[in-house]
Amino acid sequence: MGKFYVTTPIYYPNDVPHIGHAYTTVAGDVLTRWRRMWGDDVFFLTGLDEHGQKIFRTAQEQGVEPQQFVDAMAPRFTSVWELLGIRNDDFIRTSDERHRAAVQAFLQAVYDAGDIELGTYEGLYCVNCEAYYTEDELHGGDCPIHERPVERVQEENYFFKLSRYEQRLLDHYQAHPEAVRPEIRLNEVLGFIKQGLADFSMSRTSIDWGVPLPWDGKHVTYVWFDALFNYCSAIGYGADDERFRHYWPVDYHLIGKDILRFHAVYWPAMLMAAGLDPPQCVYAHGFLMVGGKKMSKTGLTQIHPADLVEEFGVDGFRYHFLRDLQFGPDGDFSYESMVARYNADLANNFGNLANRVLAMSANYLGGVTPEGREDALSGPAHDAFERLCSGLERLDFAGGFGAVWDLIGATNAYIEDRQPWELNKAGEAAKVADVLGDCLEALRLVALLAAPLIPGAASELWRRLGLPGTPEDQRLPSAAEWGQLPGGLALERGTPLFPRIDT
Numbered sequence: 469m470g471k472f473y474v475t476t477p478i479y480y481p482n483d484v485p486h487i488g489h490a491y492t493t494v495a496g497d498v499l500t501r502w503r504r505m506w507g508d509d510v511f512f513l514t515g516l517d518e519h520g521q522k523i524f525r526t527a528q529e530q531g532v533e534p535q536q537f538v539d540a541m542a543p544r545f546t547s548v549w550e551l552l553g554i555r556n557d558d559f560i561r562t563s564d565e566r567h568r569a570a571v572q573a574f575l576q577a578v579y580d581a582g583d584i585e586l587g588t589y590e591g592l593y594c595v596n597c598e599a600y601y602t603e604d605e606l607h608g609g610d611c612p613i614h615e616r617p618v619e620r621v622q623e624e625n626y627f628f629k630l631s632r633y634e635q636r637l638l639d640h641y642q643a644h645p646e647a648v649r650p651e652i653r654l655n656e657v658l659g660f661i662k663q664g665l666a667d668f669s670m671s672r673t674s675i676d677w678g679v680p681l682p683w684d685g686k687h688v689t690y691v692w693f694d695a696l697f698n699y700c701s702a703i704g705y706g707a708d709d710e711r712f713r714h715y716w717p718v719d720y721h722l723i724g725k726d727i728l729r730f731h732a733v734y735w736p737a738m739l740m741a742a743g744l745d746p747p748q749c750v751y752a753h754g755f756l757m758v759g760g761k762k763m764s765k766t767g768l769t770q771i772h773p774a775d776l777v778e779e780f781g782v783d784g785f786r787y788h789f790l791r792d793l794q795f796g797p798d799g800d801f802s803y804e805s806m807v808a809r810y811n812a813d814l815a816n817n818f819g820n821l822a823n824r825v826l827a828m829s830a831n832y833l834g835g836v837t838p839e840g841r842e843d844a845l846s847g848p849a850h851d852a853f854e855r856l857c858s859g860l861e862r863l864d865f866a867g868g869f870g871a872v873w874d875l876i877g878a879t880n881a882y883i884e885d886r887q888p889w890e891l892n893k894a895g896e897a898a899k900v901a902d903v904l905g906d907c908l909e910a911l912r913l914v915a916l917l918a919a920p921l922i923p924g925a926a927s928e929l930w931r932r933l934g935l936p937g938t939p940e941d942q943r944l945p946s947a948a949e950w951g952q953l954p955g956g957l958a959l960e961r962g963t964p965l966f967p968r969i970d971t
């Protein structure tokens with residue numbers, strides 16, 4: 469299998485992560501766990517965007533040096549990712565020396581290509597976005613995203629000649645419409661490019677917290693120009709060419725729709741300027757909303773992952789955000805619906821099925837897997853795998869994993885239909901064993917296929933089925949073929965995998 473390189477945005481460490489950041493990061497983790505099971509050479513990157521005025525000012529307000537400030541914040545991100553079971557392969561920080569060196573090499577390449585020129589900028593700036601706005605983009609004079617006042621700034625800056633890339637970007641998206649997903653976001657990007665692209669300022673002299681321009685040390689690099697390059701510096705640009713060429717171009721940049729323009733307009737043009745390939749896919753998901761507002765660091769609606777994990781567990785957290793919400797559009801977070809879905813899907817459907825099948829196996833089969841099966845569930849199992857594959861191919865996590873829950877539903881219905889307890893009363897021992905053989909094999913497949921989403925419960929179920937290793941050690945697609953649970957394994961009943969939550 470091939471390489472599979474996936475990134476999340478690198479987050480601003482001006483505050484601790486909330487469930488919005490966790491949303492993108494868990495999605496990347498589920499996708500990359502899935503691809504590891506296919507034997508892909510996966511590289512999953514996340515990290516921190518540490519430069520810029522926002523961080524500089526926050527550090528100043530706290531009376532510490534910016535480096536000291538970001539060094540103290542970094543563990544607050546990594547500890548949340550560890551808590552959520554995120555298996556990132558690297559954690560890049562833009563204040564890392566490796567990043568600074570790579571950005572400087574890249575800047576020099578773009579400068580040498582003639583796409584960076586000196587000029588004067590005057591405009592309106594939102595420090596929270598670290599972005600410029602025009603008068604008509606404002607909402608009542610405020611930043612349209614943060615709803616806070618913008619600042620008028622004037623500076624001598626270097627400019628990136630974005631205007632030269634209008635046609636090349638349009639040609640690129642014409643040839644590769646799959647490079648921005650979902651489609652509605654592609655249309656947004658095309659609309660923006662067609663309005664005409666202005667050159668953008670890519671350096672600052674007002675602060676010195678950033679990467680100095682290699683040819684003019686009075687300037688530091690504009691935070692976005694520096695930040696976007698993390699995707700290349702982390703895989704060895706300028707330091708390990710072979711590794712860089714192996715992973716680049718990236719397979720998926722997972723982002724929120726707030727930073728679509730940076731990723732689908734500025735970034736591909738910057739790459740083209742240095743002779744590098746643009747991303748294969750920028751996937752921009754919608755906003756997590758709380759009480760009708762986008763969850764944000766400046767708002768008062770922040771919810772921290774650890775608070776939800778305490779109540780729902782890591783698997784319950786991961787499940788909710790990727791199964792209950794659609795990955796493309798905006799989605800409302802509500803505690804009530806999180807409890808309802810947890811109880812219905814995890815405690816009842818998943819948990820009860822496991823419990824029921826393992827209990828009957830203990831009672832009727834002496835707690836050992838049978839040799840035979842009816843193979844009545846092989847069709848539904850096959851369907852579940854196919855639909856999961858095609859769902860995850862489109863990053864439709866809700867639909868893809870919905871197929872696994874359909875297999876759970878089909879298994880529960882099969883038990884109701886075959887009534888093993890009646891067969892047992894009637895002394896039909898062979899039939900009981902065959903029916904439970906189907907159910908146990910279905911549980912093996914549920915554990916296998918749900919593993920990227922709920923890795924903890926899936927591997928515990930795997931263990932209780934008497935299987936060695938973990939579901940994620942298995943290779944797809946062969947492990948998903950029906951009928952591989954061996955007879956003679958010792959089963960373990962155990963306590964409920966997802967205890968019900970009473971409110």
Ligand code: ME8
Nearest residue numbers: 477478479480488492517695696723724755756763
């Ligand atoms: O923009 N709903 O960092 P950031 C869904 N440093 N996703 C959300 C969200 C919400 N309510 N709130 C945040 C930056 N996110 C830059 C990125 S990349 C080179 C530089 C997620 O800390 C979503 O992925 O503001 C969004 O794009 C990102 O966090 C913004 O994080």
